[in-house]
Amino acid sequence: LQLASCCRVPFKTFTAEALREFEHHFPGSGFVRKTVGVGSVSGPAAWLLSQGQLLGETLREQGVTITLGVAH
Template sequence: MSAVTVIFYRLNISLNCIYKVTTIDIKKDEGCILKIVEYLNVPVKFYSADELKAVENIYPISNFVKKTVVVGSVARPSAYLGSNRGKEIYYTINDGVTLAVYRKEEKSQ
């Protein structure tokens, strides 16, 4: 959690602005995902590999990630979909943890 706190502090964004955590469905039982969702008190949205594949071509593909979870990118596509195809604010990979921060796109009426 401290890594997320530090990143949001550096971005000058309150943790209260986080409205959702997104990732791939095979991580639904990962302790770190469950802990951050509980800590932030926000919902989590799990996407299937097929859902992420629909937008993965927008982002660089990692052969390691593709070999591991069948889709070449997870953080950016899931954040993109979870933000209603919003704008990327920040992206990082640090110590095996990947974080993509997106600004939510309001749905047009």
């Protein structure tokens, strides 16, 4: 929250139900599903924020997943 405030960008969260609508578009993880209730978070969240305008491939490194999208 502090980073979003300092950078003057909105901070948005989604319910598991909202992410579930789009999780079938992205590879899932059993660990993530067990932890948060959906198999994928990064991809569906980026999809929702960018209205499907994703940039490149999802990055996966050392347990961190990042999906980029363009929001207008």
